[in-house]
Amino acid sequence: MQYWLLKSEPGAWSWHDQMTHHVTKWDGVRNYQARNNLRAMHVGDLCFFYHSAIKVPAIVGIVRVTKPFEDDMNDPPFGFVTVEAVGPVNIPLSLSAIKANDSLANLPLIKQSRLSVMPIKDTEWSFIMELTQTSSHIV
DNA sequence: GCCAACGTTGGC
């Protein structure tokens, strides 16, 4: 089981959209590194759902991979995985709150701000899960 | 809205 983070601009595809549709393709990725990460996903992997390019970018929910990578017939060599909404995080975790924690300093989210599909280490996942359980991180 | 970072394209 591996962990990931998926970015989406809420104007294009929001957490609300994800919850409404529940099971969807995660497509539209047009970057090789992000595509490689999509291809490395396995059924059962969990992903944070992150809202990007807004006033307060934040982790807002969790989705689970339900089908592995498939090729997009119309746009090789890119493709998609299938995900289902698991649920919202208890309290959204903003990028500024993430940056305030030294133990999250190595997240690609910070080091590689344009990458839209990235791996999350077990320890990072657990720590973020803890943070989303408490309001202490809200500034 | 601006701009930095970065990926992609295409001429040479």
Add this chain to the structure above:
DNA sequence: GCCAACGTTGGC
């Protein structure tokens, strides 16, 4: 294969 030009992402 290099690099300039250009387009896109995403934080602020």
